[in-house]
Amino acid sequence: MRVCVIGTGYVGLVTGVCLAHIGHHVICVDNNVEKVKLMQSGQSPIYEPGLSELMQENAQAGRLEFTSDIAKGVEHGEILFIAVGTPALPTGESDTRYVESVARGIGAHLNGGYKVIVNKSTVPIGSGDWVRMIVLDGMAERTKVPITVGGGKAVSQLIEESPANFDVVSNPEFLREGSAIYDTFNPDRIVLGSNSQKAIEMMKELYAPLVERQFANDTSLAPVPVVVTDLSSAEMIKYAANAFLATKISFINEVANICDRVGADVTQVAQGIGLDSRIGTKFLQAGIGWGGSCFPKDVSALIHTADDYGYEAELLKATVNINQRQRLIVIEKLQHELKILKGKTVGFLGLTFKPDTDDMRDAPSLILIEQLKRLGARVKAYDPIVSQSGLSHGLSNVMIETDPEMLADKCDALVLVTDWQEFLTLDYGKMSRLMINPVMIDGRNFLDRGKLESFGFRYIGIGR
Numbered sequence: 001m002r003v004c005v006i007g008t009g010y011v012g013l014v015t016g017v018c019l020a021h022i023g024h025h026v027i028c029v030d031n032n033v034e035k036v037k038l039m040q041s042g043q044s045p046i047y048e049p050g051l052s053e054l055m056q057e058n059a060q061a062g063r064l065e066f067t068s069d070i071a072k073g074v075e076h077g078e079i080l081f082i083a084v085g086t087p088a089l090p091t092g093e094s095d096t097r098y099v100e101s102v103a104r105g106i107g108a109h110l111n112g113g114y115k116v117i118v119n120k121s122t123v124p125i126g127s128g129d130w131v132r133m134i135v136l137d138g139m140a141e142r143t144k145v146p147i148t149v150g151g152g153k154a155v156s157q158l159i160e161e162s163p164a165n166f167d168v169v170s171n172p173e174f175l176r177e178g179s180a181i182y183d184t185f186n187p188d189r190i191v192l193g194s195n196s197q198k199a200i201e202m203m204k205e206l207y208a209p210l211v212e213r214q215f216a217n218d219t220s221l222a223p224v225p226v227v228v229t230d231l232s233s234a235e236m237i238k239y240a241a242n243a244f245l246a247t248k249i250s251f252i253n254e255v256a257n258i259c260d261r262v263g264a265d266v267t268q269v270a271q272g273i274g275l276d277s278r279i280g281t282k283f284l285q286a287g288i289g290w291g292g293s294c295f296p297k298d299v300s301a302l303i304h305t306a307d308d309y310g311y312e313a314e315l316l317k318a319t320v321n322i323n324q325r326q327r328l329i330v331i332e333k334l335q336h337e338l339k340i341l342k343g344k345t346v347g348f349l350g351l352t353f354k355p356d357t358d359d360m361r362d363a364p365s366l367i368l369i370e371q372l373k374r375l376g377a378r379v380k381a382y383d384p385i386v387s388q389s390g391l392s393h394g395l396s397n398v399m400i401e402t403d404p405e406m407l408a409d410k411c412d413a414l415v416l417v418t419d420w421q422e423f424l425t426l427d428y429g430k431m432s433r434l435m436i437n438p439v440m441i442d443g444r445n446f447l448d449r450g451k452l453e454s455f456g457f458r459y460i461g462i463g464r
C-alpha cells in the first residue's frame, strides 16, 4: 500500500521504516529540513537499536523515501499517518498545535482520491473529530470556501456538505523506546478506532503481515489481537494504558518507601507479589520513578481531561505526586550519607530516562541535577549514549565524562540513574579506589549489592 508518515521522531520514523520493511511504499515527511537531509543520506536522527540498518535496507530497496514536502507525501499516500509530538503545556494539557498544523496541511493538499488519515500521535480524547474538522478547514482555505460559524455556515453543516473523501482513524502507538523495532514487529495488540468500516478494512490490510506475525520473532504464535472500536475509546485506550503503567510503578515505589522504614526488601516483595498472575512481574521495579516523553505528559493530560469534564482524578494525581517525591529520595539518601552536599562531587551513572535510548525528555536525572546544583554540589555524569554522541543535550551544568573511571575519580558518591546493561560489568574495584568516598546510591536497584560491598562500596538501594 502507499503510505505517508508525517513526523519522523521516535514513533514516526520507526513506523515508516517498519511499514516499508513489511512491503509498503512509504514516504516520510518532516518539516525539519536538517533531519530530512540526514535521513536522505542514510543516517537516523535518533538512537534506536537496529533502526539505522533497517532504514538503509528499505531505502535502498526503493520502498522508503524522505521529504520535507508535505504535498508530495499527501499525494503519494492512501494512508496518511500523523506522528508529530504532543508535548504537555504548562497546565498539563496536551499541546496539539503540531497535529493541527499537519491536519491543516493535509487538507490543503488532498487530491480527490480516498484517504485514511491516521492519528498515531497520542492525542486528547475527541481529537479524531477535531482532526476531521481541521482537515476540512484546510480544504476550505484552499478552495476559498468561507467558514464562518454564526453569520455563515456552521462547521457541522460544512462537514456534511463537503465532498471530503477521507476518514479519520485513531491508531495509538504502544512501542517502547529502546525496543521500538521489536515492539512494532511483535505488538501485544493493534488498536483501531473509527466509525468508517472502509477505513478499518484498509488499516487491517496495512497491518496484515504484522497481525499474521510474518515478521515476528516467534512466528508460531496466534495472530496479534486487533481491537476495533470507536474513535474516543481508541484514544482513551492509549491514555489508560500509560496511566495504569505509571500507577503500577508509583505503587511499588510507595511500597519501597514503607519497606525502607520497616526493614523489608522491596525487590523480594515485588517478586513475591509479581508471581501472582493477576499482578504480574512487569513494572514492579522500585527506583527513582518514571519519566520520559510519554508517561508524565500522558498522565497529566488525562488528569486535565477528567478535570475538563468535572471529575477529579484522585488516583492519577497521587500517581504523579508519588513520582515527584520519589525522584528526590536520592537527595535524601545522599544527605544522609554525606551530610552537607555543598562542595561535594556526585557522579551519575546514566542520564537518559531509560537504557537504550538517547531521549532526555523529562528524565529524572534532570530534576536531580537541578536539586544538587541548588544545594551546592558539583555533578559529573557518564552515559553510554550521551557521552559518546558528544551532544550535551542542553546539560550545561554537568561535566560529561567519557568513561566510568573518569567519572568515579574524586567523587564523594555515585548515583546509578539509568539501568544500562553495561553498568553491571564496570570495574567497580578500580572505581571505588578512585573515589573520595565509595558510596553508591543504586537508584534502580540494579547492581549486585554483595559484589559492590566486596569492592569496598557502601551500597544503598531504594526500599531495600
Ligand SMILES: NC(=O)c1ccc[n+]([C@@H]2O[C@H](COP(=O)([O-])OP(=O)(O)OC[C@H]3O[C@@H](n4cnc5c(N)ncnc54)[C@H](O)[C@@H]3O)[C@@H](O)[C@H]2O)c1
Pocket: 006, 007, 008, 009, 010, 011, 012, 029, 030, 031, 032, 035, 083, 084, 085, 086, 098, 101, 102, 120, 121, 122, 123, 173, 174, 175, 176, 177, 293, 294
Ligand atoms: N516516543 C515514544 O516512545 C512514544 C510512544 C508512543 C506514542 N508516542 C506519541 O507519538 C507522538 C510522537 O512522539 P515522538 O516521541 O515520536 O515525537 P518526536 O518529538 O520525537 O518527533 C516528532 C517529529 O515531528 C516533526 N514535526 C513537527 N511538526 C511537524 C510538521 N508540521 N510537519 C512535519 N513534521 C513535523 C518534528 O520535526 C519531529 O521530527 C506523540 O504524540 C507521543 O506522545 C510516543
